[in-house]
Amino acid sequence: MVEPLFLGAIEAGGTKFLCAVSDRDGATLTQTRIPTTTPAETLSAATAFFAEAAERYGALAAFSIGSFGPLSLNPVANDYGCITSTPKQGWQNVDLLTHFRRTIAAPTALDTDVNCAAVGERLFGSGQGLDTFCYVTVGTGIGVGVLINGAPHGGANHPEAGHIKLPRAAGDDEFAGICPYHGDCLEGLASGPAMHARWGVPAETLPSSHPAWDIEADYLAGLCATLTYTVRPDRIIIGGGVMQPPMYDRVRRMLTEKLAGYDASMRAIDMADYVAAPTAGSSAGLTGALALAYRKATRQWPMHWAVAETTSIDAETANA
Amino acid sequence: MVEPLFLGAIEAGGTKFLCAVSDRDGATLTQTRIPTTTPAETLSAATAFFAEAAERYGALAAFSIGSFGPLSLNPVANDYGCITSTPKQGWQNVDLLTHFRRTIAAPTALDTDVNCAAVGERLFGSGQGLDTFCYVTVGTGIGVGVLINGAPHGGANHPEAGHIKLPRAAGDDEFAGICPYHGDCLEGLASGPAMHARWGVPAETLPSSHPAWDIEADYLAGLCATLTYTVRPDRIIIGGGVMQPPMYDRVRRMLTEKLAGYDASMRAIDMADYVAAPTAGSSAGLTGALALAYRKATRQWPMHWAVAETTSIDAETANA
Numbered sequence: 001m002v003e004p005l006f007l008g009a010i011e012a013g014g015t016k017f018l019c020a021v022s023d024r025d026g027a028t029l030t031q032t033r034i035p036t037t038t039p040a041e042t043l044s045a046a047t048a049f050f051a052e053a054a055e056r057y058g059a060l061a062a063f064s065i066g067s068f069g070p071l072s073l074n075p076v077a078n079d080y081g082c083i084t085s086t087p088k089q090g091w092q093n094v095d096l097l098t099h100f101r102r103t104i105a106a107p108t109a110l111d112t113d114v115n116c117a118a119v120g121e122r123l124f125g126s127g128q129g130l131d132t133f134c135y136v137t138v139g140t141g142i143g144v145g146v147l148i149n150g151a152p153h154g155g156a157n158h159p160e161a162g163h164i165k166l167p168r169a170a171g172d173d174e175f176a177g178i179c180p181y182h183g184d185c186l187e188g189l190a191s192g193p194a195m196h197a198r199w200g201v202p203a204e205t206l207p208s209s210h211p212a213w214d215i216e217a218d219y220l221a222g223l224c225a226t227l228t229y230t231v232r233p234d235r236i237i238i239g240g241g242v243m244q245p246p247m248y249d250r251v252r253r254m255l256t257e258k259l260a261g262y263d264a265s266m267r268a269i270d271m272a273d274y275v276a277a278p279t280a281g282s283s284a285g286l287t288g289a290l291a292l293a294y295r296k297a298t299r300q301w302p303m304h305w306a307v308a309e310t311t312s313i314d315a316e317t318a319n320a
Numbered sequence: 321m322v323e324p325l326f327l328g329a330i331e332a333g334g335t336k337f338l339c340a341v342s343d344r345d346g347a348t349l350t351q352t353r354i355p356t357t358t359p360a361e362t363l364s365a366a367t368a369f370f371a372e373a374a375e376r377y378g379a380l381a382a383f384s385i386g387s388f389g390p391l392s393l394n395p396v397a398n399d400y401g402c403i404t405s406t407p408k409q410g411w412q413n414v415d416l417l418t419h420f421r422r423t424i425a426a427p428t429a430l431d432t433d434v435n436c437a438a439v440g441e442r443l444f445g446s447g448q449g450l451d452t453f454c455y456v457t458v459g460t461g462i463g464v465g466v467l468i469n470g471a472p473h474g475g476a477n478h479p480e481a482g483h484i485k486l487p488r489a490a491g492d493d494e495f496a497g498i499c500p501y502h503g504d505c506l507e508g509l510a511s512g513p514a515m516h517a518r519w520g521v522p523a524e525t526l527p528s529s530h531p532a533w534d535i536e537a538d539y540l541a542g543l544c545a546t547l548t549y550t551v552r553p554d555r556i557i558i559g560g561g562v563m564q565p566p567m568y569d570r571v572r573r574m575l576t577e578k579l580a581g582y583d584a585s586m587r588a589i590d591m592a593d594y595v596a597a598p599t600a601g602s603s604a605g606l607t608g609a610l611a612l613a614y615r616k617a618t619r620q621w622p623m624h625w626a627v628a629e630t631t632s633i634d635a636e637t638a639n640a
Contacts, residue, residue: 070583144550146550148469153468155468155554156554156589159550160549160582160583164546164549165486165542165545165546166486166487167486181581222485225485226484226485229480229481230464230466230546230547230551231479232473232474232475232476232480233475233476258485258502260501262405262480262501262502263404263477263480269476
């Protein structure tokens with residue numbers, strides 16, 4: 001008989017912490033959704049959830065945190081495991097890793113929310129069968145997860161490709177950008193809040209004929225071109241609230257223009273395949289975080305997990 | 321007694337092909353320098369060199385090509401092993417790999433010139449002890465090699481980060497750029513020939529007080545910022561004829577400004593360490609290509625090679 005193995009994971013976001021405990025097959029045993037308020041309140045509630053789960057099921061074999069950032073992921077840095085210079089009020093320099101290491105006695109993995117979502121997409125979504133791809137989410141910020149040779153890319157720290165600078169799109173010379181650090185970096189020009197600031201209304205209320213969307217597509221195609229020339233991914237998966245369905249073809253068309261036929265290997269690719277929507281659902285990040293915990297416990301990725309058994313918690317359906 | 325093991329390698333450049341045969345310790349047995357003229361002429365001369373070497377020393381255990389590009393590095397592509405859309409006259413769609421596979425009976429490795437130079441820097445230069453770093457050369461083009469977890473990064477194909485687009489530097493609005501594909505991409509604005517076209521004289525003749533150098537440093541700092549946010553390297557090694565010594569501090573200062581204090585992990589780094597000059601010498605590319613051949617033959621990197629024994633061929637010292 002196979003020993004039971006319990007995995008815990010958190011997807012820590014700016015509006016909610018999703019927490020789950022699964023078995024070795026990724027099947028959810030218990031889960032909860034905690035609003036992101038103050039660090040003290042939110043972290044205590046998460047700790048209480050895992051303490052209760054441990055009483056019910058037994059100790060976790062491994063635990064994992066997929067978090068918003070920037071996170072310090074360098075194990076030798078003083079601030080390893082901390083959320084560092086986030087604009088999220090009250091969450092600067094919060095030491096996530098130490099908090100959970102003190103309260104959960106299990107080996108702990110740590111990565112960004114977008115890298116976890118990329119892992120989720122590789123297991124059950126648009127990243128299946130791919131070794132090297134990017135996962136981009138365009139919402140309250142612009143986050144980019146990068147999988148290289150099947151594993152989340154860390155390097156000296158995690159990629160922050162939302163903060164690259166691109167040339168201004170035609171007709172977008174006035175708006176100063178809203179990134180508190182860089183002003184008109186990509187996130188400062190093209191995130192949801194940037195669109196809101198530029199046009200005075202939420203992005204999702206702008207009709208698809210509004211010039212906002214061509215400007216937005218230009219910036220996202222610029223991001224795709226930069227990722228193509230630096231990371232050389234097999235695919236770029238783009239999701240998030242700002243990526244309404246009509247945007248995909250605009251981004252693909254503008255990306256083709258920007259690549260301009262350079263490099264035969266890019267000419268041969270099918271843009272509809274190269275720039276794709278995520279398909280693993282809103283629980284991809286939490287599933288990916290559970291997969292990281294599985295890898296922490298077993299040193300392997302869970303290639304046997306079945307999508308139907310994994311958590312389907314999300315903002316709409318989950319209750320504490 | 322250890323069996324003898326002979327390795328062959330070419331560093332294929334736009335002006336010269338450097339060819340060498342070494343033993344298992346990386347010590348050069350014979351080497352030559354062939355001018356890059358027509359593919360027929362240059363490739364025949366290289367073939368003849370390796371045929372003669374094989375007669376003298378015996379068959380090669382492995383062979384490796386480090387070439388200018390863009391190269392097709394995707395083993396399943398029709399054009400695998402070809403130089404594709406190069407601006408180098410007469411060299412478009414030249415099938416390097418097939419040529420040498422027909423004439424050299426040895427397992428063959430293939431990578432870009434800059435990835436090979438990065439491998440050379442890791443063995444004997446500024447990349448020693450680092451797992452993930454970038455190697456940038458700024459000369460007739462802007463080439464970027466990327467090592468990730470100790471191995472050259474390929475992905476869907478090799479990085480072409482010289483072709484990213486960046487915002488125009490202050491005071492550089494007029495010049496259209498010279499990239500035949502992208503116009504004012506980084507290479508189109510900041511390569512040696514781009515500087516020559518913009519200022520009317522070769523870059524190396526411009527005094528260090530000329531405004532050209534601030535513009536150049538702005539673009540190279542922009543490249544470093546983009547590489548930082550996408551690849552997350554431990555170091556960025558920059559060399560090439562355009563990178564005169566006074567440029568390093570300018571690039572470092574402008575990079576610090578561009579990063580703007582975002583991300584605590586970047587605030588802590590020492591810029592003098594992060595943006596560094598190459599130190600493995602002009603033979604780094606050929607040494608790296610020999611190391612690729614070693615890995616092809618043994619499945620391991622040659623961590624025991626001593627710098628003094630490896631080839632020191634270069635443009636100045638080598639004779640055919």
